[in-house]
Ligand SMILES: Nc1ncnc2c1ncn2[C@@H]1O[C@H](COP(=O)(O)OP(=O)(O)OP(=O)(O)O)[C@@H](O)[C@H]1O
């Protein structure tokens with residue numbers, strides 16, 4: 001224990017000297033100041049910045065109980081010990097409940113030094129705890145900033161790719177080739193949107209996937225120039241938080257199936273409805289994307305296609321350990337079910 005700064009609230013100088021004598025006898029190194037008025041007490045609390053306060057209960061112009069209240073407000077971690085002749089047991093217990101560290105009777109001053117040592121040790125432990133908590137908080141904040149920054153950069157890079165694809169598509173004369181570029185662009189966009197939602201999310205590792213579906217669908221309708229009165233979009237999604245490892249593949253799946261419905265379900269500017277449902281029951285997630293359009297051509301085996309879109313859907317569903325089903329009853333309905341995986345590793 002280093003040198004302690006001890007503030008003594010005591011009107012009788014001889015009593016203060018007795019306390020100092022006891023501390024010296026127990027080899028406590030200290031520097032002390034004695035005060036007896038409220039004004040002096042507050043001043044020394046600010047200027048002297050004591051490590052410890054020893055206070056008498058009643059003084060001619062001030063009292064220990066008020067001093068305790070002042071200390072709790074201005075310097076809550078400074079241990080406060082009553083040293084008094086007149087403390088009744090009940091009052092002493094009340095003061096302990098009220099935040100005093102200890103009480104010592106003036107006729108039993110041998111208890112003073114052990115009480116001081118205990119109080120200082122406890123204060124040190126508390127300070128250490130507070131310090132390590134603050135360090136943890138700082139490290140966490142730093143990590144969050146870092147993660148945000150990364151998501152931001154990944155998003156920006158994906159947007160650069162998206163913009164490059166768009167710029168290049170202007171040079172393409174062939175309609176089918178043009179569409180290939182546009183589809184690649186919306187794939188990059190749908191991933192960029194996940195990273196955007198991630199750095200906006202307080203959690204940084206999970207996004208509200210229902211909200212993501214809303215934003216993504218609006219973006220896709222925009223980039224395919226669909227008039228909202230021609231193809232109606234019905235979205236019925238719950239607020240469900242998904243980990244980035246699930247959100248990325250699932251986002252791409254939504255992108256593929258939604259663009260397919262827009263491109264093929266309603267040829268010759270026919271009207272129609274596209275419905276997206278996302279829900280969770282027990283631990284099973286269900287994503288349904290359906291349209292009431294012309295349906296897949298007979299003979300198309302969606303699990304074995306040469307085309308990239310549906311193959312992506314199959315691969316990405318496998319990646320999240322999910323299952324795809326197709327229903328042809330009225331138009332096309334894809335139903336993806338999966339359980340959220342536990343991801344280990346860096347988080
Ligand atoms: N909702 C739908 N309604 C009608 N036909 C569809 C629908 N979805 C897919 N198809 C048919 O299935 C085919 C395969 O789709 P898929 O997404 O695999 O390839 P694509 O859209 O032609 O090309 P891309 O690789 O760019 O996605 C489409 O060409 C289309 O004929």
Ligand SMILES: [Mg+2]
Nearest residue numbers: 256260309310
């Ligand atoms: Mg497709």
